[in-house]
Amino acid sequence: MPRTTAVECPGCPPFRALTFDALGLIKGIEARGKEGGVPKVVERWGDPDASKCVLAASIDDRKTDPLLAVARKSGRVSNLHFSSPVLVVPGQIEVEVLNPLNGELSVTVSIVNSGSARPEDDAIVGLHLFRRQRLELTSRSCTLLTCTTKGNASIRSVEMTDSPADSGALKTWSVCASGNISCSQVDGSESYAIFGGKGVEVNMWDLDKCTKIWTGKPPPKNSLGIFTPTWFTSATFLSKDDHRKVVAGTNSHQVRLYDVSAQRRPVISFDFRETSIKAVTEDLDGHTIYIGNGSGDLASVDIRTGKLLGCFLGKCSGSIRSIARHPELPVIASCGCVCMHILHFGKLFFAGMALQLASQLVLFLGLDSYLRIWDIGTRQLLSSVFLKQHLTKVVFDTNFTEGISRRVRECGVGGANNVMVLEVKHSAADSTLHEAQSIGEVQSADETEKLPTKRKKSSKEDRGSRKKASKVKDGSKKLKSKKRSKSLENEFADDA
Template identity: 50%
Template sequence: MPRTTVVESPGCPPLRALTTDILGLVKVVEARAKPAGAAKVVETWGAPDASRAIVAASLADRAADPVLAVARKNGVVELLNPLNGDALAAVKTVEQAPNDSDAEVDPLVALHLFTRQASDSILGTFIACTDKGKASIRSITKENASSSSDVRPSTTWDVCSGGNVQFCSVDHGESYAMFGGKGIEVNLWDITSYSKIWSAKSPRANSLGIFTRPWFTAGTFLCEDDHRKIVACTNNHQVRLYDTALQRRPAISVDFRESPIKAVAADPNGHDVYIGTGTGDLASFDMRTGLDSYLRIWDTNTRQLLSAVFLKQHLTAVVLDAYFSIEEPGETGSKELESSMEAEAEAEAEAEVRKEKKKKKSKIIAEDEDGAAGKEKKKKKSKTIAEDGDAAEAEVRNGKKKKKSKAINEDQTEVGVVDHNDSDGEMYARKERKKKKSRTIEEDEERDSDGEICSPKRRKSGESSKCLKKKSKKQQIA
């Protein structure tokens, strides 16, 4: 429901308006810059006469040679100069039935004066429609403008087979016309070929199964450059938006107050419409947004309705997530459950794979660390063995030196004890020294051979004791 407020009038901008009434008068209302905001009637054209009441009017608003057309109750269409009110032409389109006859009257109800001019000789061309749905197009030339003879229509056709036409609206390009009325669904015609191209379909029955009889009171084309979007208003206070390229039923239907809607006009912006009711209420609607609490998703290329969701409350805004991941929902609840279970299973499998990868990686790292530690231990062990072997060799050498020096000292002491003058004793001492020397040399050779067998570099635990045992045995034997 649109918001209604009461505000103080700030004044009216400069404008000029032409009004018609039931007495057949045309009044000119103007608002000038000084005094600001004061609109008043400046001129009145015609004499009051109820039989010549004006039922429809249309203005060919051109910079040069503008024309105002009015359709009167007696079936006459007059062309007037909108600048000074001079009558340019008068054409009788329908015959008025005599007062004493029972002939059915078919008055004019709709009129549109074409803005474009086919040639300079034509004063004006208009389309008119009667209450029973007889539409006609007539052109008035400047030659027969002053004559009182009837101008025959160039084309006449029936826009309905029953009901009462209440409005006619022509698009901005003046190639299509829309008709509607009481008992007549909105229908669209190509007035260049005089053929019907689209007709609306009644809305579905209400909750009680009751169909609403069509009763359209006003209509207009929403966009200047697109004749496929039309807005029609009903006597049941509804505003309906139709897309003739999409479907026959209304795309949007909005209720406004409780009074019949009598007039509708489109804004030049192409998405707003202004409506007026029989009780004087005015409202504007933005037809781009739905007021029926539906979210509708459309294909901009094919103009096809893809989906509609009822959201209960009136909507205020819609935003789209551009990074939404495309997922196909299951057709039933079981499929959705299966898909969710599959997703969980996949997630668990991925988690297991990650755990296995982490374990393998940690194992490889541990093995690398153990390998490095083993290498370090081996290096340290070989270094220790080499150091032990070097120490053992040094001890063996020191022992040899000590024994050699000891043997030399013993020889020197024995030489000192023997008398030098005693030749026999001297010979005996020399022999003893030779024996000791040879014995010492043999012991040294045996030690060297034992040292080569028990190398300190390859010596293991327990081998040193074996070598010592061998030495002791050999010493005993010697």
């Protein structure tokens, strides 16, 4: 009998995420509907152009006036006001460069490389859009931290005025003398940053004073006297409030926990599978991390003990490039070649959902061009979206309700290139937004009473049965895959 794969995708709670890919496209993905929404690509900004390949992205998803910063291969950081997609079209950004008169809300920053010549050699690897400083400053400017492969880090503030970007770099410094930076991360309070890379130990910088406050130390040689060269591929802070605990993944498939206040060597270090770790993301609870590797395995690990909690199985065939944890929903997303920013849900609606669901969303992107959405509690694949290109990053947009997004799109479509017009529309949208929320309150009260109970039942059942099954399965699968990869290695032992 032919076995069939009716992939039961339970669908996911409503969310909104943005993915960035190798052709420089930005895609907005939304799941609608209270129960079992199927995520779809709802927006596509930009024209496919390989020279505009997105390298890094950062989002500030405030309630009002959210901002998105995108670093492209051509060596420019473009700043998008993403509630108005009109301004996001890369073609227009180029126009702005040529014609300084219409550089409105979006800003293009050209990063001048001091020293090295071509931007291809010194690509941007880290980008962070500051939230804290934005609050203090006027709403028409923002602050960015960028870091390039060669270790040139800089903080610059960008005025989003009508005049072209005058990107005065506030501070510039060099993170490393030699080696290549491949990961950088800014902590929750936005006063510390970590950098790491090939030949560069994890090091922490105080962003206010621009001083290095801590450097990691490689683990000692092993019992055979073999020293594995330093090569960090990903790093993250373990929790939002605490900048002292850092998790890093290495090219030699090791995951390490550093405690800055304790010692320079890793506190815990363990191996995960056989290919290099490509993405590490922390959970909100401060002790769970999600790791993804080069052959498409995604797992959650309790970092306090280094024990594997479970793997996310979902036919993921390509390297995992980016993992995003939804700040409220129990969902993660991952991409083989994709990155996502997950957007917030509307508050009222969300509160209802959150009460009912104990699980959470994770997104991840992979080189196999899929964006996958998982439930954290059950480790069940909720949905996957095929996005055609090699993906590079994913972020959640957390301020998302169905009503809002629709309105934003309308205003985006109608919005002229004029700041005035746009702003009027914004305020109009805001007022209608409030109305909608108050109306939505009544509705969502009903809905949350009815619908989520259903959800609760099914998810509970699922979880109960699945947990058992997944435990058994995980064990056997792990064994199998180990065997397989070993045999693969043997095969190529001659070649290498």
